[in-house]
Amino acid sequence: MSDLSEQKLTIVAFLCNWCSYTGADLAGTLRLEVPDCIKVVRVMCSSRVDPALIVRTLIQGADGVLVAGCHPGDCHYQKGNYYTRRRIAMLKTILATLGLQPERVKLEWISASEGMKFSKVTKEFAQKISSLGPNPLKKF
Amino acid sequence: MKNWKIEIKDCYGEAIRELTSKLMSHSKIRAAIMLSRSSAGRIEPVLVTSTELLEMTRPLYFRFVCNMAQPVSRLTRLGPLPEPTLVVMRPCEIRSLVELKKINQVNDSNLIILGVDCAGTLPAIKTNDCSTNNHHLKLKDAFEKGDVIEGGREVCKRCISAAKFEGADIIAGMFGFNDRVIFLPVSERGNDIMQDLNLKEASQEEITHRKEIVQKSVKIREEAYKKWLSDFNFAKEGPGAINSYFSSCKLCRACSEICPACYCKQCSFKTEAMEIEPATTFLRATGALKIPLPYSPLLFHIGRMTHMAFACTGCGACTEACPSQIDVSSVFNFVAKSVQELFNYSPGSNLEQKPPLTVFKEDELEEVVH
Numbered sequence: 001m002s003d004l005s006e007q008k009l010t011i012v013a014f015l016c017n018w019c020s021y022t023g024a025d026l027a028g029t030l031r032l033e034v035p036d037c038i039k040v041v042r043v044m045c046s047s048r049v050d051p052a053l054i055v056r057t058l059i060q061g062a063d064g065v066l067v068a069g070c071h072p073g074d075c076h077y078q079k080g081n082y083y084t085r086r087r088i089a090m091l092k093t094i095l096a097t098l099g100l101q102p103e104r105v106k107l108e109w110i111s112a113s114e115g116m117k118f119s120k121v122t123k124e125f126a127q128k129i130s131s132l133g134p135n136p137l138k139k140f
Numbered sequence: 141m142k143n144w145k146i147e148i149k150d151c152y153g154e155a156i157r158e159l160t161s162k163l164m165s166h167s168k169i170r171a172a173i174m175l176s177r178s179s180a181g182r183i184e185p186v187l188v189t190s191t192e193l194l195e196m197t198r199p200l201y202f203r204f205v206c207n208m209a210q211p212v213s214r215l216t217r218l219g220p221l222p223e224p225t226l227v228v229m230r231p232c233e234i235r236s237l238v239e240l241k242k243i244n245q246v247n248d249s250n251l252i253i254l255g256v257d258c259a260g261t262l263p264a265i266k267t268n269d270c271s272t273n274n275h276h277l278k279l280k281d282a283f284e285k286g287d288v289i290e291g292g293r294e295v296c297k298r299c300i301s302a303a304k305f306e307g308a309d310i311i312a313g314m315f316g317f318n319d320r321v322i323f324l325p326v327s328e329r330g331n332d333i334m335q336d337l338n339l340k341e342a343s344q345e346e347i348t349h350r351k352e353i354v355q356k357s358v359k360i361r362e363e364a365y366k367k368w369l370s371d372f373n374f375a376k377e378g379p380g381a382i383n384s385y386f387s388s389c390k391l392c393r394a395c396s397e398i399c400p401a402c403y404c405k406q407c408s409f410k411t412e413a414m415e416i417e418p419a420t421t422f423l424r425a426t427g428a429l430k431i432p433l434p435y436s437p438l439l440f441h442i443g444r445m446t447h448m449a450f451a452c453t454g455c456g457a458c459t460e461a462c463p464s465q466i467d468v469s470s471v472f473n474f475v476a477k478s479v480q481e482l483f484n485y486s487p488g489s490n491l492e493q494k495p496p497l498t499v500f501k502e503d504e505l506e507e508v509v510h
Contacts, residue, residue: 050409052443057441060431061424071501082500087446089508090497094445097478098382099375107509108424118263120341138428140436 009037009129013058013066013122018047019111020068026115034119035126038066045069045106047080051091054105064129065105066122071109074118075104081109103128104135141331143347144323144339150275150316152283156199156256159337160226161191166417168333169252172200173212187210199228202275204261204293205454209236209400213245219250224333224375227251228312232303232455233330235488238307239451240502242495252333255308255317255326257354260288260296264460278453280318286356295456298365303354306489310334316353322346344484353403357445370430372474382438385471388464389437395458401451408447409440441468445475450496451487452476499504 003132021042039049039062043049046069054065067088069081085107092099092102146155156174163169175198176186183198184207214215215221224289234255240246259282262275275289282289285426288297305311307329313322314461322342374381393409397401408414414435425431449472458468480486483496 050408050444054448055442056435056439059436059442075491077180079500082502083497085505085508086483086497086500089482090450090507091446092508093478093482094442094449094475097375097379097475098442100382100442109509124463137438139345139380140383140438 001076009126010061010094011035011038011064011126011129012062013038013040013068014043014046014049014054015110016069016076016081017044018043018117019074019109020031020046021087022112023068023110023114023118024127025120030115032115032119034122035061036074037126037129038122044090045070045075045077046084047077047087048084049084049087051087051094054091058079058104058135061138064106064125064130064133064137066106066108066125068108068118068121071111074111080124086109101132101135104132142334143325143341143342144334144337145320145346147320147338151200152279152312152321153198153200156228156254156312156384157194157197159323160197160199161194162337162339162396163226163333164191164194166337168224168337169226171221172197172226172228173208173215174226174228175201175205175318180251187215199277200256202262202279204264204456204460205296205297207400207457208233209240210398210457212237212251213400213403214241215253217245217248220247221251224250224252224422226254228254228256229308230256231304232299232453233400234305235301235453236305236455238488239401239453239489239495240403241491243379243403252310252329253308254310254312255305257283257350258296258299258302259315259357260292260299260302262289262291263293263383264278277375283314284316284318286315286353287360288357289440293456294368294457294467296475297460298361298368299449299454300358300362300365301489302361303358304489307491308388313347313350314352315357316349317346320346355378360416369471369474369477372470374461374471374474382442382471383472386437386441386466388466389441390464391437391440392463393440394461398457398461399448400455400457401448401453402444409443441471443486443490445472445479449476449479450483450485452480 039059057065063120075081088107095102110118146158148154160172171189173187174197175183178196183201198212278290311326454473456469462468485496
């Protein structure tokens with residue numbers, strides 16, 4: 001991912017403690033490639049991520065935000081990820097309405113056993129952000 | 141249910157005052173909440189318990205003062221009022237009240253809501269071009285024609301929910317008339333208190349006439365709404381557009397203070413969560429070369445949208461509060477529209493419809509995840 005580090009892009013990934021963070025851990029154990037622009041923040045549940053916090057992350061320096069949680073039905077707290085889905089849908093709608101590139105926010109379900117998926121998702125997302133270039137919100 | 145009417149001489153407020161006075165003297169209500177003129181000349185929401193002081197009330201004051209849902213919420217947040225109280229509210233205020241009730245910020249068990257027909261209000265900031273009498277005539281003119289009052293606020297001109305009174309007990313109908321106000325009970329409670337007041341009964345023709353003019357009014361505003369929607373397009377203009385929209389924002393947060401949907405006692409933008417270690421901020425400024433302090437107004441405004449856009453009833457209080465005269469409500473209404481469409485949510489129209497971020501369906505929005 002050399003082109004990414006040249007552009008000095010940053011992606012903040014909010015990973016749920018029970019599934020996605022463990023999935024990311026597995027990716028490391030399996031020595032799978034994960035772009036180094038990914039900065040991980042562990043949260044107890046993906047629904048813990050306030051949409052306003054994502055806005056803040058985007059305005060205060062990130063080029064992309066990934067939120068990852070357990071698959072529907074697998075949430076450690078039963079229904080947290082369903083609320084996350086509604087919140088991210090709302091946030092993306094707000095960003096799209098204001099012309100602020102909703103594709104810089106990504107929601108993904110990654111279970112504890114999906115180290116491969118974590119690697120794949122982060123690589124694809126980094127590529128996507130790289131093609132979008134630096135986040136214009138950072139200048140605001 | 142029977143409908144009633146009260147004839148007026150000069151202004152519609154007379155009829156509301158007379159009704160309130162009659163309800164008080166017949167012990168149907170003990171108090172009323174409406175706008176009133178203070179000895180200093182300030183128009184303010186008051187809780188009035190004396191029929192003599194009703195003279196000072198201005199139930200249909202022609203300027204925007206506040207969204208009445210906010211003072212009513214502050215008043216009843218800790219519990220119901222001890223005795224029956226009449227509240228005079230415009231449709232947007234009733235919708236805000238219903239939204240607040242859903243989240244237990246209002247206890248309305250002793251509130252009787254008198255919804256008033258609304259031909260819009262003028263901006264809160266006084267300009268030199270007005271004398272009160274003149275505006276009474278303009279208001280009469282607007283009600284007769286089914287139009288919005290001359291010089292009315294932009295939000296009022298494009299208000300498509302002006303004839304929606306879900307949550308009201310009685311409707312005070314003024315559309316179509318310049319010499320009377322007709323009272324239409326719409327709930328059991330509203331019907332009960334309107335009995336035995338020695339009022340004249342409104343005829344079926346009068347009810348039909350009002351209905352026709354209301355429909356005309358809705359049509360006029362729907363046209364304005366469509367035009368406004370087509371003029372407003374951030375998505376096309378790119379990220380710079382919204383930033384320059386808020387370029388004169390001073391982050392005073394007056395828009396959020398006056399917003400009935402922003403009910404939190406402690407706004408998250410004022411909490412410790414927004415305080416950052418000086419060294420961290422310094423490091424960030426080193427990387428970004430320059431950062432705004434304490435943070436970008438966009439963060440506050442978009443952040444606030446994520447917290448309340450679904451509940452925005454389009455009352456326009458934020459625009460009136462803004463000391464920099466930014467048309468805050470236009471952009472909030474615009475965003476609120478798309479969020480409310482996403483969840484098929486109509487704020488304030490149905491008490492049973494739960495706020496969209498507190499419920500979910502297992503199979504929905506699957507296109508968001510990819």
